[in-house]
Amino acid sequence: MPFAIGLRFYRITVRKKGEKDILPVGPGSEPCDLNDYMNDFVAKRTNATVETSEPRTWFFERKDTNSIRATHGYLNYGTHGFESKLKDVNTRQEKYNRQASDLEEIPLYFQIWTPSDSKFAIIAFQSFQGRSCVSFVRAAMVRDFQERFPSYIMSFQVLVPAASLLDTAPVKTITFIKPRKSSDRADRMLGKPMDEVDYELTVRAKKRGGVLATYSELRKLMSQSSDGFVEFDGHEFEGAKADVKMGRKRRTVGVFGSGIDAGLIDISENVKRAKSGHPVFESIMSEVDDLMEELYGNLKT
Incomplete structure (x- = not known):
């Protein structure tokens, strides 16, 4: 990967x-x-x-x-x-x-x-x-x-997730990253302890084109413990990331938690990579240009 x-x-x-x-x-x-x-x-x-x-x-x-x-x-x-x-x-x-x-x-x-x-x-x-x-x-x-x-x-x-910038943005999926404690059910299914594998839980809107909630509603459904873990449905995870619509594109944005920074926009799937594994300069520049315009437009309104 x-x-x-x-x-x-x-x-x-x-x-x-x-x-x-x-x-x-x-x-x-x-x-x-x-x-x-x-x-x-x-x-x-x-x-x-x-x-x-x-x-x-x-x-x-x-x-x-x-x-x-x-x-x-x-x-x-x-x-x-x-x-x-x-x-x-x-x-x-x-x-x-x-x-x-x-x-x-x-x-x-x-x-x-x-x-x-x-x-x-x-x-x-x-x-x-x-x-x-x-x-x-x-x-x-x-x-x-x-x-x-x-x-x-x-x-x-x-800027992300600054107040009002993403409040009304529709969220299609939310992914919780690495549970804090092992899941007995997953241990039985995989035959090995959870700390030996990467484990994510994804909640996705059932209908095609449907949404789970707005970004602000989603944040209200979750809480964060004093040591930075995300609490959801009685379980703790290292972090959470959401598939959010920003302008004309869908972006993966960190919600909060210790495992993924809040406000970090994941563009791993949007950029071309050189043989070195790093993004091609023109590719990442284009992504930043688009996001700059989108963020500036939100800040001006």
Whole structure:
């Protein structure tokens, strides 16, 4: 099974310290045109940033774009600090013994769009099999903006599932991921403990073209325990994801839980992949462009 490809979107806003009003971000805005700031931030971080709190590195690799007031490319994310054996998947023969000093680096797509007549910018970050460096980049950007403009504050807000964006969206299926406790019935059917297999429970609308509920109604039917597990029908699962209609397409969106991030849009089945297993650049760019327009349209209404 191919590795999961996800997208997370944030709305970025600016305000003065001590004030609640959100400021415009286009040309002539105070303290700056946010588009100019974003381009400068990306340009200054094309060399690897080494995180001191964890064995992680990241840097931007910018690509040309025809989009107005947008910048995009790869956010190269690296991990190191541990040893492992690399083997041929078919022969099981060891090919390389990875050292703690070896850096594993993966390319993650990013895009930042700052509409000229808006009070916010939108940024998209890709994840790869759950791996992402969103927290590092977001913290670095907020800290850098604060240093440059001490009287202003930059804020990030997760767009999906932000209030009202998906409230009325129809849901056709809901999938619960990995039960917290083994199911005796499943154990008997499979002949092995549940913790040895991936197990999902899918609830689907019976009629063709039918829906289970709206996204907001669905969230009200479930609850989340203090340790992040989804509770449904007396059982606990690591997470839940819903098949939601967004614009002209159906998308898989994380609802909540510890096993899948809330608001993460799964595009694994929508992108073309290169031999490396990573998305073809033009393919993931097209998906992000479509979602950017859809989210922006919802935010403007």
